Amino acid sequence: MHKWKRVETDDGPRFRSVLALHESALLRSLASSILGMLDARESSSPPDELELITGIRAGNAAPPEDATMRRLLPDFHRSDDDNNDEAMNAALRSLHEPAIIDAKRVAVQQVLDTVPEQGGRFELTEDQANAWIAAVNDIRLALGTMLQIGPEGPDELPAGHPMAGQLSVYHWLTVLQEYLVVALMKRSRR
Template identity: 50%
Template sequence: MRTWTRKNSLGGVKVRSELDAREASVLRSLVGSVIGMLDARAAEAPQDALAELTGMRTGASNPPDDAVLARLLPEFHRPDPDEPAAGRADLNGALRSLHEPDILDEKRASGTVILNTVPERGGRVVLTLTEADAWLTGLNDVRLALGTTLGIDADTPEQLPSDDPRSTHLEVYHWLTWMQDSLLQAVAP
């Protein structure tokens, strides 16, 4: 992948880069996997009569069991550990139920923008600033998902031994990090 560049055109600001066929395939696969996970979570949302009457969607009130989804859909509120458990309202459940459907929609829409703008066999990628913003969100979600799967934390070295089964995946993680940083620098004024 080439570094993202910013160009002014008659149609407005465009951000450009190029992916080879292998990079396009890897990116499309990773984004598709994240969208699939988000779709499955959306399908788990409870259906109730009030939501059908009012048109207000509700989401699950429980956090995801899957570690990757839990990282993509974290808790809204961290209770004060000094507060007695009996006095705590289930604020996270209520907030999750109200907001998770919209969050899922936004995350899936961002991933869809990536899938719609990455040529299947690689090639030139030209984005509007709105599409670039969706890319930044989608790339972040893919990095969070991959980082959670690999167990990446502050103590993870930059490079793993070649016999570590995560080493190739860590290189993909670093590539996604570089791509996101390059895009952010091209988008920033």
């Protein structure tokens, strides 16, 4: 992965980089996995009679059982009153989860649509770059949950550890995202 280069054009900024073949394949695989998880969550929603009548989509009111999906789709509200939280979160989740899943799906699809299949140079528009940041963040959240990354780490694992490769991928995604954020924040000096 090379650093992102911001190039000003008449049609707005473009963000250019280069991915190796294995980086492209890895990113496509991870993005596809997130897409599959989002599709599974959406399809787990029970049928809603009101949706059939009004056309207003309702999501699953129950929080995800899987820790990774709970990280991608956290509760909306937290307070000291657990009973109130459950009802509040169920209502908010039912109302907003479909749109959140749609936004996450669009971002991940942008990555799949723009990653060069064979690796190599590629270019993103500003909207595509923002979608990449969101999608890479979701991939990092999923991996971080699997690796149990929190304020206490782990920052490093022994070379023979079964999750050492995944932690390396997590760090690579962190750098990819950080470089893109930095490129987005730069403005041309004209």
